[in-house]
Amino acid sequence: MSKEQEKGMSLIVKVITPFTVGLILLYGIYIVLHGHISPGGGFAGGVIIALSFVHLMLAYGKEVALKKLPRKTISFFESTGALLFLSIALIGFSGGYFFLNFISKGEKFRLFSAGIIPFCNIAISLKVGAGLFAIFIALVLLKFEWEKKE
């Protein structure tokens, strides 16, 4: 029974999924980029991006999703997110104190208006998204091997 379950869900889900996965990913990127204007920010946007990949995996089965986003790429994204956040902080360190806001602030309420904050949001979203997706893959793989061992 587990083999049929891993091949994905029924046909209705497989037809709808290409549309909704792209929509969820786009919505997540929107929330991350507009983190300093409207509610959201890096954390919620990162979790939404992770959920879009989880959705892809739940609808199609494990192998297809892992082909689109292999394990080494996931760990690369997560480390890059963390290092990017730290490097932004350290560059600010050379100016004055630790997290100095050095990029010039443009006019208010526009997209590039708030100094380091959009870059921080992007870095955090990469880290959160990749990390949560890695946790999900790990839990699913464990279950799969446990059931195979029986």
Place this chain on the structure above:
Amino acid sequence: MLFCCGLYCILVKRNIIKIILGITIAEYAVNLFFILVAYRMEGRAPILSSEVEIVNMVDPLPQALVLTSIVIGLATTTMLVAIAMRIYEKYGTFDITKIKELKG
């Protein structure tokens, strides 16, 4: 009051999954309590728009802390579930009074 339900659940129930649910519910209660402290009657959401009135906004400081706390709660629940799955694999049951072999 939600915290009491969570605390009761953690202490009394014997099934490990129920204990995880109890911790999750207790965590919802703590986050809710922090936000309820920071509510101003007839306040507005703490996001500025084109017409700026700073007079009556709700307190933004606990919201920042609770935002972090929600994501940390997710990480905690994930690790608890991973440990619970390992325990199930080793002992075959979820009943905590049967798991007596706490060897070194």
Place this chain on the structure above:
Amino acid sequence: MIELYILLVLMIVGAIVAIELKDLLSAVISTGAVGLVLSIVFLIIKAPDLAITQIVVEMLCFIILLRAILKKDLPFSKTDSWLFNTFVAAGFIAMFLFVAVKAFKDLPEFGYPIMRVANIYLKEGLAKTGASNLVSSIILDFRAYDTLGEATILFTAVIGVLTIVRRIGRKKKDEIVEEDDE
């Protein structure tokens, strides 16, 4: 304000239902419902950042809890060893309630918070950072250390889960072969 009390009562009912049910699947669904109602309460308290984050995190937590239950969904039908456990639990709860009632007298009234630090954030937030979303400006500019700590926690959680999962004795050869293929 009355909708706030109705939602609080609904959450308490949901929590009691989640605890007392013997079927594990229904208990997890009930916990999911409590989280959803919590997100609506966040909307009424006018904290939209938290509402978005709470819904999304609740969905992920729900999926993970369902994964944990998937193998074993037996109804759990043993009774606890009644007297001793319940007495100890009641004792702890009574102590907690006593301390809580004493502490609640010191809080300001509901709806009129003392905002000394937050007033400075509200007044100078836009001028100093240029961000319209004040909560984002707090967690990423005024208090960025906390965000750094949270990134570290997420990293640690990922490493922790991968360590717990990977401790497999028999399948080591297959795993090494699989990693070499990628």
